[in-house]
Amino acid sequence: MIGEDIHEKKIKKLEKIANQIREDIIVALLNAKSGHSAGPLGMADVFTALYFHVLNIRPKQPKWEDRDRLTLSCGHINPVLYAALANAGYFSRDEFRKTLRRFGTRLHGHPHNLVTPGVENSSGPLGQGLSQAIGMALAAKMDGKKRQIYCIMSDGEQQEGQIWEAVMFAGKNRLDNLTAIMDRNSIQIDGFTEDVMPLEPLRAKYEAFNWHVIEIDGNNIRQVVEACNQAYGIYERPVLIIAHTVPGKGVDFMEQDYKWHGNPPNKDQAGEALKQLRTLGGKIKSEHE
Ligand SMILES: Cc1ncc(C[n+]2csc(CCOP(=O)(O)OP(=O)(O)O)c2C)c(N)n1
Ligand SMILES: [Mg+2]
Numbered sequence: 001m002i003g004e005d006i007h008e009k010k011i012k013k014l015e016k017i018a019n020q021i022r023e024d025i026i027v028a029l030l031n032a033k034s035g036h037s038a039g040p041l042g043m044a045d046v047f048t049a050l051y052f053h054v055l056n057i058r059p060k061q062p063k064w065e066d067r068d069r070l071t072l073s074c075g076h077i078n079p080v081l082y083a084a085l086a087n088a089g090y091f092s093r094d095e096f097r098k099t100l101r102r103f104g105t106r107l108h109g110h111p112h113n114l115v116t117p118g119v120e121n122s123s124g125p126l127g128q129g130l131s132q133a134i135g136m137a138l139a140a141k142m143d144g145k146k147r148q149i150y151c152i153m154s155d156g157e158q159q160e161g162q163i164w165e166a167v168m169f170a171g172k173n174r175l176d177n178l179t180a181i182m183d184r185n186s187i188q189i190d191g192f193t194e195d196v197m198p199l200e201p202l203r204a205k206y207e208a209f210n211w212h213v214i215e216i217d218g219n220n221i222r223q224v225v226e227a228c229n230q231a232y233g234i235y236e237r238p239v240l241i242i243a244h245t246v247p248g249k250g251v252d253f254m255e256q257d258y259k260w261h262g263n264p265p266n267k268d269q270a271g272e273a274l275k276q277l278r279t280l281g282g283k284i285k286s287e288h289e
Contacts, residue, residue, distance in 0.1 A: 002054055002068075002148065002232045006225045010053070012284060014221045018048040019281045021083040022250050024093055026273045028079055029264035032101040035109065038247035038260040039154065040080035042185050042219070046243055047084040049224035050150065059089040062117040068147050069136050071121040073129020074154035074183065075110035076262070081119070082107055090118035127160025129153055130180060134170050137178040137238075148232060151180045156188030159197045164209075170238040171210030178238040179231040183218065185247040187258040206240045218243025250277055 021044045029035045050070060051057070058064045072081050079100065086096040091106075099105040106115045110124035121132045133151035140147050157163060170178055184202070186193050193199050203213045212234045216223040224243065231239035247261075248254030251273040254265075265273055 002056065002228060006053060006222060011221055014048050014052055015045075015284045016281065017052055017087060018044045018221065019250070019277055019284060021048060021080065021087055023274060023277050023281075024083045024086065024097055025079045026251075026265060026270050026277070027097045028083070028100040030267065030270040031098060033264060035079055035101060035264050036076045036262050037251075037254055037264060038187065038258070039074065039077035039183060039185065040083070041251060041254065042245040042247045042249045043077055043080045043152070043183050043243075044083070044249065045219045045221050046152070046181060046183070046224050046245070047080050049221050049228070051084040051088045053225055054228045055150070056147070057088075057118075059085075059118065062090060066145070066147060068150065069120045069133070070150045070152065071129050071133045071136070072111055072119075072123055072152050073121075073132070074126060074152065074157055075123030075129075077152075077154070077183070078109075078111045081111060082116075085116075085118040088118075091116075126154070126157035127162040130163055130166040130170075133178060133180070134166055134173075134175060137170070137175045138173060140177055141175070147177070149178050151178065152183065153180060154183045154188075155185065155193050155199060155202075156196075158182070158199050158202065159188075167206065167209045167211065174210075174236045175238045176235050179228060179241065180238065181218075181241045181243055183245055184242050185245045187247050187256075187261060189258070189261050191258055202242060210237055212237045212239045213242065214239065215242045215244065218245035219249055250280060252276060 025040045055068045057067045086093045100107045101109045111119045113119045137149040214227045216227045227241045254260040
């Protein structure tokens, strides 16, 4: 729950879940034979912290009115959203691992909020999700609701003009029920962000639009939880958490390589990836017990 301190035992439990989520992502992508690897693996810790500690949600009642809302703006990383939803109990892990991206199923290549339980917005065209989240945040304020709205966005999509209109609007309207989390993995579809279209200084840009900015290691679950708690306590300003992550995290040959932005592993690569993740899982377990 938001605002609650987190104990070391819970952190270890969350690290195990994050590792499970990474394994599920690899298996689902292998079976789908298409999809994105780097972003989803890099964001597994952020999604785990949110779905298993921060968000006020009821997976068995996906439409419960007072739930917090999590919107995914960079829709292509949705394997990590689906894996988190499946592990949280919105649908089965088996459904995720076997039906991702298959025709006629409810786990489309990009998120579709009318067909998948727990998916709060439809996305894919980059740059729009922050505007969707802002609409939800403004509506909550108008309705006098206490819920918190989270928006996951990527660094590549900061190159879209619509993002900056939304940033300006949220600052002006003092949307303190909005927490945006940026996957600052420094890669985009065909290169490093700072080579394709430099984004820095991101912190100063958001601050200039009246946002409160927090920077963290997005692969450190404690830092994710503590940043969300801090964000919840900020009044009169929207908050951006810049989460520095390692794209492809947990699989050595995928880490920091933009060529894994939009490719799935083949059978051999998936086998090697699962071997590495299981070794990591074993280490987390033995540290814990
Ligand atoms: C408006 C729009 N333009 C282009 C694309 C194609 N596209 C999909 S992902 C992507 C890269 C964006 O960078 P980022 O989200 O940072 O990628 P990642 O870190 O996940 O590799 C692009 C250009 C899109 N989905 N929407
Ligand atoms: Mg990126």
